[in-house]
Amino acid sequence: MKIxxxxxxxxxEVICGQQGLTNEIRGCYVSDxxxxxxxxAREGDIWITLQTHQNIIAVASLKDLAGxxxxxxxxxxxETVEKSNSSGIPVLSTSLDTFTIAGKMYELLKKE
Amino acid sequence: MQFRHKIAGGDFAKAGNAAISVKKVLSQLNINHTIAKKIVIALYEGEVNVVAHAWSGIVDVEIDENQIRILITDKGPGIEDIEQAMKEGYSTASPQVREMGFGAGLGLSNMRKNSDFMNITSIPGEGTVVELINNFRPDAG
Incomplete structure (x- = not known):
């Protein structure tokens, strides 16, 4: 499954880092x-968080996360948007809370 | 191969830059991906510690065919009790730093788990030196 x-x-909603939308998702990790x-977190995980500052891009990039x-x-x-665009780590947004989006993500990944 | 990276205390915008440059170098040198990932985690945590706690720091990286040796030297408050600092969950980080999701008290243990050798020396009121060594071949040293 791709982003x-x-x-x-x-x-x-895709906010930035569009060039990473083809990144393959291998799993998911939830943490702030x-x-x-x-x-x-493992390589290829999509990371669900409420942190919005630029250091999330460095972490995602160093860990080769999918997004x-x-x-x-x-x-x-x-600054997060700028770093996302330059490093190709896509940042997406949901109106849902962590529990709900993580549950939906779990169901999706279980089918893979 | 040797190179040096400077770290400014409090500059979270650049936290991770040394780790990012080392990650690129290790990839160019075709270092085993699993080994490289560990080094990058350990160095990132070391960098964040300098940014979060110290006034300034220097990362010295030495790479030869067998290993990578990283020396993180900072001027800062130092660590009073290293054994206590090593405990997971123990942190002296400020509330502002914690709000960013740092200061969970996991940094030093992440460094220990992801290095083959780690040594910390610290003088309270002056600074801290962390030495990290990772071998490129699991059977070496």
Whole structure:
């Protein structure tokens, strides 16, 4: 499953990092602690978080994550958008809360 | 191969830049992906520690055919009790730093888990030196 497939099936809005929409999703990780993501997330995971600052792009890029989903309609900061576009880590947004979007993501990935 | 990267305390915009450049170099050198991933995690955490706690720091990276050695030297408050600092969940980070999702008390343990050798020396009020070594071949050293 690619990021672009998610946008349709989960109704996500693509905010930035469009060139990464073809990234393949292998799994998902949910956390708002950056060191937890650094230590635990796996390559190809899509990361669900409420953090919107630019360091999320560095973490996603270092860990080769597929992309980031921001919850509750949160929008990334300007610097985050710039880094997302330059590094090709797509940032998507959902109006849903973490529990709900993670549940939907789980159902989708289970079918794979 | 040797190179140096400077870190400014409090500059979260650049946190991770040393790790990003090392990741690129290791990829160019065709270092095993699993080994490279560990090094990058350890260095990133070390960088964030300098940004979050110290005033300034320097990352010195030495790479030869067998290993990578990273020395992170900072001027800062130092660590009073290294054993306590190593415990998962223990952190002295400010509320602002914690709000960003840092300061969970996982950094040093991530560094230990992702390095083959780690040594910390610190003088309270002066600074901290962290040495990290990762071998490129699992059977070496």
């Amino acid at each position: 672009s497939d998610l946008t349709n099936s989960l109704g996500l 602690l950056l060191s937890d993501v650094m230590g635990t 980031i989903i921001l919850v509750k309609g949160l929008v990334p900061e300007t």
